[in-house]
Amino acid sequence: MSQTQSVIAPTALKTKLSVDRVSMVFERDGKQTDVLDDIDLEVGDGEFVCLLGPSGCGKTTLLNAMAGFLSPTSGEIRVDGEIVRKPDPRRIFVFQERGVFPWLTVEGNIGFGLSKLPRAEREKRIAHYVKMVGLQGFEKTYPQELSGGMKQRLEVARALAVNPDMLLLDEPFGALDSITRLIMRGELLRIWEAERKTIIFVTHDIDEAVQLADRVVVMSARPATIQQIVNIDVPHPRDISSQRYLQLRDGIFQQIGLAHKL
Amino acid sequence: MRDDNAARMNLRLLLRPLAFIAVLLLLWEIGIRRQSSHLLPGPWGTVEGIVDLVRHGLLLKYIVASLFRVTWGFTLAAALAIPLGLAVGWYRRAEMALNPILQILRPISPLAWIPIAILWFGVGDLAAIFLIFVGCFFPLMLTAINAVRSIPAVYVNAGRNFGLGTPSLVYRVLYPAVVPNLIVGLRITLGIAWLVVVAAEMIAVSSGLGFLIVDARNAGNRYDLVVAGMLIIGVIGLLLDLGMQSLEKVKSFRWGYSED
Ligand SMILES: Nc1ncnc2c1ncn2[C@@H]1O[C@H](COP(=O)(O)OP(=O)(O)OP(=O)(O)O)[C@@H](O)[C@H]1O
Ligand SMILES: [Mg+2]
Numbered sequence: 001m002s003q004t005q006s007v008i009a010p011t012a013l014k015t016k017l018s019v020d021r022v023s024m025v026f027e028r029d030g031k032q033t034d035v036l037d038d039i040d041l042e043v044g045d046g047e048f049v050c051l052l053g054p055s056g057c058g059k060t061t062l063l064n065a066m067a068g069f070l071s072p073t074s075g076e077i078r079v080d081g082e083i084v085r086k087p088d089p090r091r092i093f094v095f096q097e098r099g100v101f102p103w104l105t106v107e108g109n110i111g112f113g114l115s116k117l118p119r120a121e122r123e124k125r126i127a128h129y130v131k132m133v134g135l136q137g138f139e140k141t142y143p144q145e146l147s148g149g150m151k152q153r154l155e156v157a158r159a160l161a162v163n164p165d166m167l168l169l170d171e172p173f174g175a176l177d178s179i180t181r182l183i184m185r186g187e188l189l190r191i192w193e194a195e196r197k198t199i200i201f202v203t204h205d206i207d208e209a210v211q212l213a214d215r216v217v218v219m220s221a222r223p224a225t226i227q228q229i230v231n232i233d234v235p236h237p238r239d240i241s242s243q244r245y246l247q248l249r250d251g252i253f254q255q256i257g258l259a260h261k262l
Numbered sequence: 263m264r265d266d267n268a269a270r271m272n273l274r275l276l277l278r279p280l281a282f283i284a285v286l287l288l289l290w291e292i293g294i295r296r297q298s299s300h301l302l303p304g305p306w307g308t309v310e311g312i313v314d315l316v317r318h319g320l321l322l323k324y325i326v327a328s329l330f331r332v333t334w335g336f337t338l339a340a341a342l343a344i345p346l347g348l349a350v351g352w353y354r355r356a357e358m359a360l361n362p363i364l365q366i367l368r369p370i371s372p373l374a375w376i377p378i379a380i381l382w383f384g385v386g387d388l389a390a391i392f393l394i395f396v397g398c399f400f401p402l403m404l405t406a407i408n409a410v411r412s413i414p415a416v417y418v419n420a421g422r423n424f425g426l427g428t429p430s431l432v433y434r435v436l437y438p439a440v441v442p443n444l445i446v447g448l449r450i451t452l453g454i455a456w457l458v459v460v461a462a463e464m465i466a467v468s469s470g471l472g473f474l475i476v477d478a479r480n481a482g483n484r485y486d487l488v489v490a491g492m493l494i495i496g497v498i499g500l501l502l503d504l505g506m507q508s509l510e511k512v513k514s515f516r517w518g519y520s521e522d
Contacts (some may be wrong), residue, residue: 086422
């Protein structure tokens with residue numbers, strides 16, 4: 001198998017994010033929980049990386065640390081060489097669809113991070129991203145009246161509208177039905193190809209990871225360590241019945257210790 | 263088509279309680295006529311009482327007096343309790359420090375404050391306003407504290423992620439997120455204020471709808487005026503509640519009430 005074990009981003013890309021010996025210990029009621037154990041990872045500029053691991057292993061925790069919502073117990077996370085200390089609009093965290101503001105319309109949500117722009121510019125951007133995520137005609141609608149998939153697209157549009165360098169997505173499609181999920185994957189890839197953001201995408205769905213990512217980071221159960229990093233060297237659009245695709249996917253299944261027979 | 267149906271539904275919804283009220287009034291009148299001892303004035307007597315009040319120019323004067331006190335007591339309480347409660351809810355330590363005091367003061371009926379109100383402010387508007395203020399302050403403060411504490415962390419995190427500092431976070435996330443809960447709290451509290459003003463006026467002042475009721479009894483057992491006063495208190499209470507309820511229909515607040 002030609003899977004790379006390297007934690008270093010493909011050399012062609014400039015390093016965007018580096019996670020350097022990061023550990024995280026939570027303390028609750030005097031009890032200590034080791035959640036992240038000595039994580040090392042580099043992500044290149046414009047790369048699409050999936051974090052894959054069993055439930056409860058610490059994927060959300062790692063993503064929160066990358067976003068600056070949590071600071072690691074030890075180790076450092078850097079973006080563009082700068083240590084991450086707090087949240088920043090240059091890297092936007094997408095919280096499934098739960099993060100859209102229910103008191104704002106579709107327009108209001110997408111424009112949320114644009115209040116410093118002149119009005120005309122703001123409206124242009126809003127219109128652009130409304131169109132990009134296919135919410136035309138719903139500009140004045142409140143999230144309550146949107147479907148789960150539409151809310152999800154709205155949250156992605158709100159994130160993209162501030163033109164971040166990086167998107168951090170935590171199981172963004174986990175709550176959607178399987179058909180919508182497939183469509184959303186396609187749309188995310190389309191947007192990624194158009195805008196070339198660096199994307200860190202958390203999932204516990206092996207197929208999803210292999211369909212989307214340049215590299216899949218396979219994490220162990222808690223305390224999470226990086227078990228393996230798999231390069232998905234299948235060009236987009238991916239043929240999910242191709243030999244190479246299946247080989248990579250089965251490799252990950254085995255790595256996680258699942259035989260894919262039921 | 264849909265509007266048509268909706269209008270018909272509304273009409274039906276309105277007609278049913280109205281018909282029920284009419285039947286009750288009729289039974290009340292019949293019941294009163296069939297017995298000689300005067301347990302209650304009948305509906306007709308009550309209407310005559312109201313007309314009497316209007317003719318003496320008292321009705322409007324008393325309604326205005328009561329509403330004036332409620333407005334001041336309620337507004338002052340809201341203006342102080344809500345910002346304070348939001349701040350306390352936001353800073354957990356403050357909440358832990360204040361909670362025991364709040365929990366002790368809260369179950370004390372505002373009426374228990376009447377002697378102190380009269381001691382501090384004498385008999386008059388200020389005493390009544392103070393009582394309403396006390397009756398509204400604690401429930402509003404607790405509402406505000408709980409409203410802040412129940413804001414989902416994702417909203418606050420999203421706000422910070424888009425680069426908001428504390429003032430804009432308060433204005434653009436905290437405040438809109440708590441509004442639906444606050445409206446519910448305000449609605450309940452306005453109901454309390456309306457209960458308290460009547461009680462306060464029975465003791466601490468000599469005008470208003472509460473005063474009307476005790477005065478009608480003391481000055482010649484005018485029970486028609488007593489029941490007239492009660493009826494007017496009920497109707498105004500209902501109107502106040504409907505007014506607050508209509509706030510819940512504002513589109514940007516409505517998300518807070520849907521359960522689906
Ligand atoms: N604030 C906290 N305090 C204490 N323990 C926490 C805290 N946040 C998370 N944990 C614990 O850390 C572990 C990892 O949580 P995390 O949410 O990162 O997992 P996850 O990989 O995202 O799981 P899932 O796939 O189910 O979303 C869990 O066991 C959780 O109980
Ligand atoms: Mg998670």
